[in-house]
Amino acid sequence: MTRLVVLILPLLLLCGCVPDLGLSTGGGKSANDGEGLNGVIGLATGPFLVLDLSSGAVTSLAEAVPSAVEYKGTKMLFRRISSNGNDFFVGVFEVTQGQWSRIAGTASAPWTTVTPAPSWLAAATAPTKPAFNLSSDAVNAAVTSFNAAHGTQLGIPSDGEWTFACAAGSSTTWSWGANTGTPAVLAGRAVVRESQLGVVGPRVVGGTAANGFGLYDMHGNVWEWTGAGTHVRGGSWYDPAWTARTANQAGADDDADLDSSVAHVLVGVRLTIKP
Amino acid sequence: MKCLLALAALFAMVPAMPAAELVVRDLELSLSVLPVGFNYTVTSPTVSGSGNDAFTSGTEVSFGGRYALARPGDSLGLVFGAGLISDVWTYGTSGSLVANGVRASAGLGWAITDNWTLLVEPGFRYGLSTFNLPSSTTGPDYSATGSFSGYEARVSALWQVSQGLLVEGHGGWLSVQHSSTSDNIDQTIDLSGLYIGIGVVWRWSSAPPRIE
Secondary structure, three states, X not given: OHHHHHHHHHHHHHHOOOOXXXXXXXXXXXXXXXXXXXXXXXXXXXXXXXXXXXXXXXXXXXXXXXXXXXXXXXXXXXXXXXXXXXXXXXXXXXXXXXHHHHHHOOOOOHHHHOOOOOOOHHHHOOOOOEOOOEOHHHHHHHHHHHHHHHOOOEEOOOHHHHHHHHHOOOOOOOOOOOOOOOHXXXXXXXXXXXXXXXXXOOOOOOOOOOOOOOOOOOOEOOEEEEOOOOXXXXXXXXXXXXXXXXXXXXXXXXXXXXXXXXXXXXXXXXXXXXX | OHHHHHHHHHHHOHHHOOOOOOOOEEEEEXXXXXXXXXXXXXXXXXXXXXXXXXXXXXXXXXXXXXXXXXXXXXXXEEEEXXXXXXXXXXXXXXXXXXXXXXXXXXXXXXEOOOOEEEEEEEEEEEEEEEEEEOOEOOEOOEEEEEEEEEEEXXXXXXXXXXXXXXXXXXXXXXXXXXXXXXXXXXXXXXXXXXXXXXEEEEEOOOOOOOOO
C-alpha cells in the first residue's frame, strides 16, 4: 500500500492533477444570468428581443408586456417572426421620437424641422409618438452609426418581411382578417384618416390593437420605410384607409419610387434586428 | 506529455517490483465525477454564438467488463474493456445534459502485488445525448437530442478485498463532444477535463491463464 502511494503521488504531481481537478463550476457563467449557453439558446428561441438603447445590449425574453413605457423610450422591443424557417425580429412599435434621439443622437429631431411648420406639429412632438419627417438615408445613417458604436445589427425590414409581419398569417386586405375597412372597424385598429375623427397628427405608438403577431400600428399612424429605402408601407394618420392595406406600398398618390434622400412629414420607420 | 513520461517511468520500474500474476476478468460498477467546464457553439437562423460556460455538476454511472491478456506468470499484459455509460450534467437550477452510450478501451495492466492492480486504459465512447433547458425569463423550454463521441485516458488502481471482490479508484482525462439539432438550431458542447471516480469490481475468475 505504501509503495503504491509512493508511486501514484509523484505521478499525480507530475501531471499537475492535484490542484486542478476542474470539478467545480469554475469560471463559467451562471445558467440563469442571461449569458452563457442559456443566454444564446434564449436568443435563438425566445419570442422577444429587447435592445437597450443606452448600452446596445440585446437580451431575449420569453414573455413581454408591450405596454411597458420603457419599450417606447429607453429600450426597443422586437418580436420574432417565423417565415418558412427564416426567422427575423421586427420592432413591436414604430420607432418613437424618444428612441430616435437615442439612436441618432439627442440633437436629431427631424420632426421639428418640418417647414413650413404645420399647426399640429407641437402636439405631434412627444417622446412616445412616432418619429417622422425621416428620409431613408437619415434612417440608414443613424442605424449604421448606432450599429458601429454598439455592435448591434439594426436594420430596415425588407418589403417581404414587412408585408409578412403585417399580414400576421392573414390573407385578407387587413391583418385582422377583413377585406373591408369601415370607420367602425378601423376604430381601435388603425390610425388612419377615417379613424382620426378630425384629430390631426400621429398618435402615441401602441394605441390601437396589435395584429396577430403582436405588432402595433402596422396599419396607419406613420408610413414606414422598407426595403432599399424607396418604398414606404402602412399608410398614415393623414391618409385614407385604403393606403394602409397590408399589400399597399409607396406613396399615397402614386406608386413611383421615393427619393431616399428626401424626408417626408408622414413617414417614420420600424426597425428589425439580428441578435 | 508529462503524464506519459511518468507512466513510462512507472512501468520501467516493473522488473524491480515483486512479481505477481496479472489476472483481470472483471465486471465493474463505477461512479465518476465528470468535468463541468465546456465550450459551446449555437447556430440558428437568427443567431450564431459561441463561448464557454460550465455545468453545475457532472456524474457518470458505468457498468462494464474487463479482460486481460497476459502470459502465465506475467505481471504485465494487455487489458481490454467495454461497458455502458450513463452521464448526467446539471445546468443551472433544472437544465441538464443526459448522455447514454458505450465505452471501449484497450490498455495495459500491471499486477503490482497479489492484491493491487494498476490499469492504464485509453478509451473511446459514443452514444446519444439530450440537452434540456426549462422555460425561463429568456426563452421557452428547449430540448435537443443528438449524439456524442469522445476519448479518454484512465488510470485505475484496484485493491482485492476478498476472493471475488475488489474496490477500485480511478482518474483520467476526458474529452467529449455533444452535437444536436433541434428547431433549426445546431448546437455543440465540447467538454474536456479531468475526472475521478470509484468502483466496485466482481472478479469472476482468478484462475491464471491456462498453460497449453
